[in-house]
Amino acid sequence: LLNSLLKGQVAKAIQKVINTDLPHPLSWLTGYFAMVVGAGMTFVVQSSSVFTSAITPLIGLGVISIERAYPLTLGSNIGTTTTAILAALASPGDKLASSFQIALCHFFFNISGILLWYPLPFTRLPIRMAKALGERTAKYRWFAVLYLIICFLLLPSLIFGISMAGWRALVGVGTPFLGLLIFVGLVNALQAHSPGRLPKWLQTWDFLPAWMHSLQPLDRAITQATLCCTDRCRSPEGWEDPTMRVGSPRPLPHGATRL
Template sequence: MRLPIRMANVLGERTAKYRWFAVLYLLLCFLLLPSLVLGLSLAGWRVMAGVGGPFLGVTIFIAAVNMMQAHSPRYLPTKLQTWDFLPKWMHSLKPLDRLITKATVCCSFSCEAGQNEEQGDEEPISPHTVSVRMQDEFTSSQRKEQLTHSNPVLDCLEEIRPGVAVFKLKGLERCNSTPL
């Protein structure tokens, strides 16, 4: 029971950080991998075992090293204690994120944040600085055109006035005094 909840939590965190991850996950898990397994099974059991065996072995090795890195890294060789010896694209989604955000318009805020991270300019981001930065760069109508969907969090970040925060959810307003 705990494993599916942990897996869902990890997938939710990845999707929250990278918007495109959900689409990639669905394509891989429900289209490409089943098609690959079907194609290999149609080619015969020898081909299926020849490709599936090494793939399964590498997957088990990676899972075992990840578990040992998390629970007892001192038993691993120094090189395997972290994945930093691998190229960045093999242990991080940031290179793929930069590629996808450059190719699409849906993540215009992430592109600016990614450029700031590359330059080494890391300023702390608070709701006030985000909303001021957004107000300086875009008017509200231009920002709505650039966003692909309405995000209630961004609506809440726009409100700088002190007092109770009001969340705008598709025409419904909710504050601390009115429960949903």
């Protein structure tokens, strides 16, 4: 329904209004103006989740560019802090100072994130990361589910479990892992932009096993598992019925001959 509504002149009008930059002398302020809009809209609906959930399908339809959605989302994170500030101001007198301090911590935490990941164009890594994840998900549809499981379940649980063992265990495990991530990111950047600076064997990841630098082996395994589950669901007897196996010839009617 949304796709049918946002076609033709309607889509062009929305794209022209939302994705257009300010006039030339003030074009660099366009992103910050989008932050103000995102903060204002979130203040109205009192929920950043509602606002981001509303613009997500518009991004998928191409109505809003991801470069414009990024500052809108950052502004939404600022707007959602107003809920905590208003709640803090409504606290009793003896709790007002503590609750307002926590609300300000939330506010300045989001401000520090914006200062870290937006003002300079080369620091806008979330945009490039979102595009890379989107391209990977378009190629491997199961990647989105795997990403959610790892980033929102397994990885937080692992970090929490290690932290329960003490800060020494957390540093001992986290430092090598962080160093490996930095090394891989640096090598990937050099491979893409300046491969001549790397040793010949490090200019590609082909020297590693395929499962360490490609999702193709995992994709084949998931595809085969999906096909097996589909075949088992179609046949109540499972693999006991040889006529239902993939690639096996179907039985012919009585009296018919196979060519």
